[in-house]
Amino acid sequence: MSRHPDTQVLRYTAFSADPEGGNPAGVVLDASGLDGAAMLAVAAELGYSESAFLTGRGEPAGAGAPGAREYTIRYFSPKAEVPFCGHATVATALALAERDGPGDLVFNTLAGTVPVTVTREGAELRATLTSVEPDVMDIAPDDLAEALAALDWPAAGLDPALPPRIAFAGARHLVLAAATRERLADLSYDFARLEALMHRLDLTTLQLVWRAAPDVFHVRDPFPVGGVVEDPATGAAAAAFGAYLRDQGLVPEAVVLTLHQGEDMGRPGTLTVELRADDARVQVSGTGTRIGG
Template structure:
């Protein structure tokens, strides 16, 4: 069974977030998918089972556990399919719900994909959970941006969104892996979306992912979609709006994610990025 390897949210193989892709995982058991994802070693591997014309059931596995939805592996899967069967729209049946992803090929040959998330949700984070989260991050309340309140956000997976008050604070990431892993596992949080707002529509992000056995993701499409829903619900942008997220710079794997936030409440968030095959 062929396992493809793509970097998502970058046109450069040295950037973006690597993902494994199996375009036909028919017959694989959960244990086999988990084993293969661990062997690949990327933050996620997507396993697609064809179910009709450009329709697939999709499962996403990190090296340690299954996750309900993964944005960068979705972008990678769409690019891998487009390069073999042509660009267009794919319909994905994920554990989080139905996700549409479309691909185009740019003039220079780069494949770009856009996913439309499930309906986003946002909920408060309790004072005790925020204290535990900041303690595990080794942050304090003084490190936060008071204009971007902490929330738990969802667009396929749950992510706490915590905004740093400075780019320096975001760059200085040194968290307690055991404590953060335990808290995230108890609360069913997939990654922690740490952000810094450079300007009204430009953000920088970092995403610890210790429950998956990954210190940090260089690009996180699910968290970007959740961020889009958060910004709309809290009135922190004036939709329709296009938000740019820079991620992976502090890891040496720069990534670029574009978020399109529709004006209508409850509609899915579009996340776009390039993808490139890894040798």
Template sequence: MNLRTYPEITCYTAFTTDPAGGNPAGVVFNGAALDDAAMLATAAAAGCSETAFVVATDHAARRFQLRYFSPLGEVAFCGHATVATAVALAERIGPGPLVFDTQVGEIALETSTEPEGSVTATLTSVPTRSRPATDAEVSASLAALRWSQEDLDPALPPHVAFGGNEHLVLAVSTRERLAALDYDFDTLAEVMHRHGWLTLQLVWREAEELFHSRNPFPTGGVVEDPATGSAAAAFGGYLRALGALPPSGAFTIRQGEDLGRPSLLRVEASPTDPRVRVSGQAVAIMGAGASTGQGEA
């Protein structure tokens, strides 16, 4: 099947089956025809936090090379756009395994059709890693968030975690603190640019296998991501590093609820495998970022 026959920008919202939920992503199947400037312009026009561009294909091997752009520039890896692209491909060439070549390495995926007809995609991340955040990193971030040290959960210490991109993980002790997010956009963007973080992974632990998350993304020109697959993978590595994985190794992240775009990310991690599996669904939507409620800056 020739994917070039499809429209230049296809929009899916990932980690949901509700067009009003999840995190919208642009998917461009004919990315090989675009140079960097055109990809950036296309991502800006799509208005989503990220757009995935398929720039090379091997249909026989079900292997695709992807690049990702936010409205402000290229991103090495994007989990929700990966899930969106995998679902879009599965709907066109059939479910089954896929391989995506990205700037951070090979991403293996499994896609399957659920009984009600929706498609689930599971990505296996590149090897994750996690390290304690420095006092300076935490202090600068808390100041930009207008939070205090007392807001944090001492059982889940601040880390910088990697799952394709680096994310600062800050766990708060109450759901109310997470809900009342009102940060200094420009100051936090400067802190994140300085340290090379893609988003902040702000979490509250409701139960051993259930977390709530919010992910500021000022480095991409977006106030907040409604669902962040790379951060979910990084968080799995973070819990592994702390020895805090649930016995099953599986847990759920609820994200986007405070934005009115609820998202569900299912994560599986092993104490011995540095890679993490992140699963979710996606659904095609009409239009792009102007209707997502993501609050572009």
């Protein structure tokens, strides 16, 4: 099926109230007339790291989420479908809130069920997603060595206090911590080599981080498997990183973290990550705005 000529594609940026900041995403609020190939074609034409496509018309959610509207959502990079995308989730939730008003949503993704709440804070809307159950895994020494070689990062340039791990909260991300802000800023990697490793390990991005304070981090996310050199603000990786920090005992059981991303790309954004003592899942929140009015 080809793209229907009446398909309306909205453009939003997530994790910044400035359309020149954060991470842009395409949003199709009614993709019921599109198949996967057509969705991929839309995403490729837009060229954003991901775009989101809603099917169905927002039926009332089940008993576990009274008052919420429930949708099935699919995410596509310019090269392939991905199981979950945080920034496109935020963008879609904000688009729905502008159309229908703030409130509770339930998104059924390939990775599982993701509740989202949109609230109004003054003139801004803020979306908060709750991840699926996370997991944190070791990475084999040979795979770590290959990742560092593709990045051209020496092992001595890593922060020993934040050990490399693969973290999952809807998608898999390799967490690597730089010892200095300068190391994080120096990102010029072998695209094909890193892409091959990421396909082999089923990684969506690399979550490259530098710890500026106990609860503040600067992060960058190479995304060659999506056909994108770098993602400007990555909600799925932020959720996975929160799970990683808790798993490694690097933050309190209940804490709010601030992640700064996109500064080195000229698209600064802020992601807020909340860990709760009574819930293994991770909350990620941020603002956003429509691009182009």
